[in-house]
Amino acid sequence: MLPAVAMDTIPILVKRVHRMHTYRVLTAAAVGGILASSALGAGDPTVEALQQRVTDMERTIRTLERQVAPDAPLSEARAAEVRALVADLVSDADQRATFQGSGSTSGFDGGFFIASPDGNFKLKMNGQIQIRYVWTSQDDSPTDDHRAGFENRRTKLKFKGHVVDPTWEYGITMAFSNSDGAAGLEDAFIMKDLENGWTIKVGQFKLPFLREELVSSSAQQAVERSLVNERFNQDFAQGIELGWEANDQWHFAFDFSDGFGSRNTRAASANTTDTEYAFTARAEYLASGSWKQFKDLSAARGQETGVLLGAAAHYQKDDFGNSAGPEVERFTWTVDASAEFDGWNLFGYVVGNHLSADGAADSDQFGVVVQGGVYLSEALEVFARYEWGDDDSSADDLSVITVGLNQHYNTYLKASVDFGYALNEVTGSWDSDSAGWRTDGAGQDGQFVARAQIQLLF
DSSP states (O other), X not given: OOOOOOGGGOOOOOSSHHHHHHHHHHHHHHHHHHHHHSSOOTTOHHHHHHHHHHXXXXXXXXXXXXXXXXXXXXXXXXXXXXXXXXXXXXHHHHHHOOOSSTTOSEEESSSEEEEOTTXXXXXXXXXXXXXXXXXXXOSSOSSOSEEEEEEEEEEEEEEEEESSSTTEEEEEEEEEOTTTOOEEEEEEEEEEEEETTEEEEEEEEEOSOOHHHHSOGGGOSSSSOOHHHHHHOOOEEEEEEEEEEETTTEEEEEEEESOTTOTTOOTTOOOTTOEEEEEEEEEEEEEESOSGGGGXXXXXXXXXXXXXXXXXXXXXXXXXXXXXXXXXXXXEEEEEEEEEOSSEEEEEEEEEEEEEETTEEEEEEEEEEEEEEEESSXXXXXXXXXXXEEOSSSSOOEEEEEEEEEEEEETTEEEEEEEEEESSOOOTTTOBGGGTBOOOOTTOOOOEEEEEEEEEEO
């Protein structure tokens, strides 16, 4: 409530009663402006508190009106006192309310956040849940021809923000296993903005290689990434990355790391996948559009035309005397292109992998992915994908077609279903439990996979 005013200390306040009504209107307008500019809705506890304060203030004004002579003049001192009272009310509302925007110390802005009043410290939290049903069918399977079931494909908690000042950023992602529910660490990095387009990042993160892998699992077009991606992707690694943005059209990244898939390993680990050294480089050119629109693999209606071209290369060498056998050298490369238009898109890439080791024949493996989608309405999207892979063996090449649709309810909720058909045998080089594909028997083909998923982001 407003503080009580001692009547014997107040000079003659009002010359006419309508002057007091003027202050009442001004006060109500000030509070109304706060409510209009905020993200608060009806029934919010903060709104109810502000309304109660306005009611209390009106009650005090009516008390003063009854106690003051109607022809009393209004002094400048009292006018200033009333204005100060209104300012106190507005200030108190600002401190107690939670509004959306950069000036807030807590709230929701693409994720729940808390921040210091000066903006130098910030923590933002996001989450992802993917509930999936998978059905697979094989002919003459060594176990059973048909298998189906539910799974929590992905459950993640993500934390990011900055400390000291906005140039010191950090990121932590915890992912819960879809087999036993155990928590596992994905992202864990510190990044410094060096200004003039330069950044440096150290810790655990995805190396800048395959674009399909770099796009978040929450922003894919199909229910799951391709089998080609599962075979060649970089996964999470531990290392250091130097980034550079030039003229808002070029992005470059240069990494020195422990190699592909080196997440959560110790420096002196006996892990047989340890590398002696690994280097990764990626370049991206934004021919048109904005960088933001390429954070996903879809193009909603009303989106501007955009074209993004990318290329990356990676080289790594096993530790000398690795217990797994002779040193293996790996050189992997990729080229990709993304095009987005008003309601439809195209995306594709080629990836190659060259393996060499003392006393063994060199191996060259390749993969190709092409996919695209069209919005049939503001929220319904259909898509198709074809993938091909050659593992440089006598087995059949990978050849899979996937079609499906997405229902985008809003930014945070999406339902998806897709159907995949293998034109050739799916060998042990390409199968993936996480994607729903099983290993076929020798000479078998025609494996069919159906997947339905609902995704919730917060």
